[in-house]
Amino acid sequence: LGRLNASANLVMDNWEAALAYKKMMHKNIVVFRKYHPREGDLWNLLTPEQWHEGMRAYTDPRIVLYCLNEPSTYVLKADMEKKIKWLVRTIELFGSEGNSLVVDNVGTGHYEYSWFTDDDKWSIVEPLFAALKKYPQMFWGAHEYFSYRGLEIGNGRVGRHAEIYKHLKARGFEPPLLLTEIGCDQIDDTGKRGWRHSMSENTYVSLLTDAQRSTWLVPYIKGAMVYSYGASTTEWESYD
Numbered sequence: 001l002g003r004l005n006a007s008a009n010l011v012m013d014n015w016e017a018a019l020a021y022k023k024m025m026h027k028n029i030v031v032f033r034k035y036h037p038r039e040g041d042l043w044n045l046l047t048p049e050q051w052h053e054g055m056r057a058y059t060d061p062r063i064v065l066y067c068l069n070e071p072s073t074y075v076l077k078a079d080m081e082k083k084i085k086w087l088v089r090t091i092e093l094f095g096s097e098g099n100s101l102v103v104d105n106v107g108t109g110h111y112e113y114s115w116f117t118d119d120d121k122w123s124i125v126e127p128l129f130a131a132l133k134k135y136p137q138m139f140w141g142a143h144e145y146f147s148y149r150g151l152e153i154g155n156g157r158v159g160r161h162a163e164i165y166k167h168l169k170a171r172g173f174e175p176p177l178l179l180t181e182i183g184c185d186q187i188d189d190t191g192k193r194g195w196r197h198s199m200s201e202n203t204y205v206s207l208l209t210d211a212q213r214s215t216w217l218v219p220y221i222k223g224a225m226v227y228s229y230g231a232s233t234t235e236w237e238s239y240d
Contacts, residue, residue, distance in 0.1 A: 001025065008223025010066070010180055012232075015058050022062050029223050031102055031180060034058055034064035040071050043086030044194040052093040055130075064100040064139060066180065070107035073115060080115070081124045088131045095135030102178045103128075105141035108157050108185065116167035129173040139222065144211075145185035148198035151207055157187075159215040179224035181217065182208070183239060194238030 001009065011018040018032040034055065038045045039234040044173060046054070055065060068092060071083060087103050094101050115121045130214055132138050146158050153159040161177060168174060184195040184204060191197065195204040208226065231240035 006223070008178060008225055010225040016180065018063055019060070022060075026062075029064055029178070031064045031066055031178065031225070032058055033069075033180075039069035041083075042068060043083050043132055048089040048093055051090060059094075059097075059099055061098050061100070064178075065094070065178070066103050066105060066141070067101045067103045069105050070110075070143065071089070071104065073106060073111040077121060077124055080121075084125055084128050090125050091128075091131040091135055091138055095131075095138060098137070100137040100139070102139040102141040103132075105143065105180050107143050108145045109160065110142070111164060113167070115165065116171065117166060125177065126171070126230060129175060132175040133173060136176075138175075138189070139178045141180045142170060142176050143181035143227075144179055144216075144224075145181070145183055146207055146211070147184060147187035148190070148192040151211055153211075153215050158211055161221070162215060162218070165218075168196065174220050176222045177220050178222055181227040182211070182216075182224045183227045185239075194236070196238040196240070198238075 002024045005025060006028065008031065009021055009025070010031040010033060011021060012033045013035055015032060018030055024031040036042065042051060051067075058065065058103065068083075068087070073080070091101060091103065104218060115125045129140075142161060144160065145160050146152065151158050161179075165177075184193075184198050184207070186193045195201075198204075199207075212224070228236055228239050231237045
């Protein structure tokens, strides 16, 4: 990892490793994700204060903490409002202490664009981007996966960030973005999931490199993390 000197790395569950990587690559971004089975809707389980307290043992201003994982954005306005209010309060709790988060970490194909184009729906999500602007050490997170069919930039998966940021810039916001998961994932019912089930290693590397040199080469993307290295269960072996 030190030789690769990647701009950003994500560590799941192993706090000691996250600290060690940050010491080795002190100028680069290290994200720590503490897995929780309800990461997709923590706001329905814990208060911001409870999550803040529960993460105290993993808080270090040098490390970016991962907050939420792949919440749906194809939801009712009331559900989105609840999530946004939870995130804003959580950002305030950590940000006031000088700590960093990468929040949302929405899945491939999210956000649904109308949250940025429809004024009524925008009024619900705007507080999140105002909070990210208030605490510049914070990041917004997203996942972008291609498939066995290739990058297909512009099909709503890889490169979706460009359309979203076009609308965000028009609203006066451009939060620093981390692609906290990138790689190859399933797109249909062919059974082709991660790259090992979908393509050769050379093709996989070529697609990642092509995206890095094209759609991901924009100022607001501060790092992108390949999913994954060191699969802990057989479920994720084809991504490893």
